[in-house]
Amino acid sequence: MISLKDIRNELDALSANVAGHSTLSRLLIGYAVWQMFDKLRSSDGPFDRAGFMAFIRDAAVWSDLTRGADGSPVMAADSMQDTAAVEAYTGSLYSQCWVPYSDDGFMHTVSMLEGRLRNNGIGPELFEGYKCIDMGCGGGRFSIAMHLLGAKHVTGIDIGIEAINDAKRRREAHGISPDKVHFENQSLLSLPETWANQFDRVLSSGVLHHTVNPELALQEAYRILKPGGIAFIYVYGAGGLHWEMVDWVRALVHDCPEQFARQTLRLLDAPVGKVFHIMDHWFVPNYETLTATEFEARCKATGFTVEQRLFRGLYLYESSERLYQYPEDADLMGEGDLRYLLGKKS
Ligand SMILES: C[S@@+](CC[C@H](N)C(=O)[O-])C[C@H]1O[C@@H](n2cnc3c(N)ncnc32)[C@H](O)[C@@H]1O
Incomplete structure (x- = not known):
């Protein structure tokens, strides 16, 4: 059984992981973990210890992703022309x-x-x-x-x-x-x-x-x-x-790696339907x-x-x-x- 000590250790590891990060990123992590704790402690049944631990680890994955998040293209422009590359990317995006x-x-x-x-x-x-x-x-x-x-x-x-x-x-x-x-x-x-x-x-x-x-x-x-x-x-x-908004937001986040966006949405506890809708419109190549x-x-x-x-x-x-x-x-x-x-x- 996961103990209070285990959870505390996980939280400490997360703080060490994000220590050098921007204020915005620490604020987001603090908000996300706090929100999840609030959600779980108000849910029916025993507190979902494993779920909470997994969420804290997800937050650490997100914080690792922030390091490479700036400037890397969603998909290299030249591979957009390559059918196999587009299909592999699209298939994985939706999967x-x-x-x-x-x-x-x-x-x-x-x-x-x-x-x-x-x-x-x-x-x-x-x-x-x-x-x-x-x-x-x-x-x-x-x-x-x-x-x-x-x-x-x-x-x-x-x-x-x-x-x-x-x-x-x-x-x-x-x-x-x-x-x-x-x-x-x-x-x-x-x-x-x-x-x-x-x-x-x-x-x-x-x-x-x-x-x-x-x-x-x-x-x-x-x-x-x-x-x-x-x-x-x-x-x-x-x-x-709707389509003007799609093009507007695609231009806005064009250099945001898809995995970083996905992990950020997880951190915000976005419903699966919302994640689908965003990936479908913002990140699909064609x-x-x-x-x-x-x-x-x-x-x-x-x-x-x-x-x-x-x-x-x-x-x-x-x-x-x-x-x-x-x-x-x-x-x-x-x-x-x-x-x-x-x-x-x-
Ligand atoms: C928006 S989803 C719709 C999926 C499904 N029809 C539904 O509504 O639940 C688009 C799907 O098309 C698939 N897709 C895109 N290009 C394809 C291709 N060339 N051959 C087969 N499937 C493709 C994607 O992998 C993805 O699962």
Whole structure:
């Protein structure tokens, strides 16, 4: 059992570690450790001694990271052009976001898919009995959601190695057979030739715009969809204060190493969803935004038929839902999220 003495020693080690640091950094460490102590001592159950010790060690990791934090680029500019480097970086960036999700948090996001579809008049029969693929599945939340909504079989692919391992862990934790939901580590830009016309349903949520070639990514979605099948695609809509804010903050923190930012957020006890949102917008190497007209033109040029635009989201933080509920915010919201059902002619 961790004793008062052990905790005291850990605190002393931390003070020694940060002794020469700036006032701001010592203030942040003091605040963070104090906050965590307050949180744990007011939580139900015996005081989480191990959790507190781990947090103090995390603070020391952060203080070590501050030493190299200034001036090192998030990612070397020349490697931004290199597909393999971008994919490795992007995969790792997101992998680290999925793993910390609690099971409750993960399952909550699973129910999001059903809610979003329902708000647009679409029922779970969209997936029922079909062979589905989740392109860029991350930790597999939408793959598992499609399974729970009655899909016959789901394949989830992602470039994040740890994301795929996490998806497999969650599948096992929910007692889902690998025969029903299969996860694979690969890039959606280089899918096997044999996957052409194989899937009744292709889902890709929040992924294509982060690839090095969003047009090719859409063509791949089309290629693997069966004639008569449906693709559910979500990409970023252009315009609005949100994207101006994203560019503003990206410029502001352009030389802040991603690991330093992540560890700082841990120190501030930021919720996993907040960390995800920040990493997703501030640190992802590539993101593309399109107007609805541009996206629809791209879909048609690829061969897709535009079946339905899903104008509604589920939560107000989704620009499409805000636009729906508060049309007076249109100047701030831009195009809203671009969520579509796309078809492939038989
Ligand atoms: C914003 S996340 C969305 C994940 C998932 N669709 C969800 O909503 O839970 C973007 C995901 O796309 C994946 N990704 C980016 N480029 C990819 C590529 N070329 N091939 C496969 N996955 C990719 C990332 O690793 C990340 O997991």
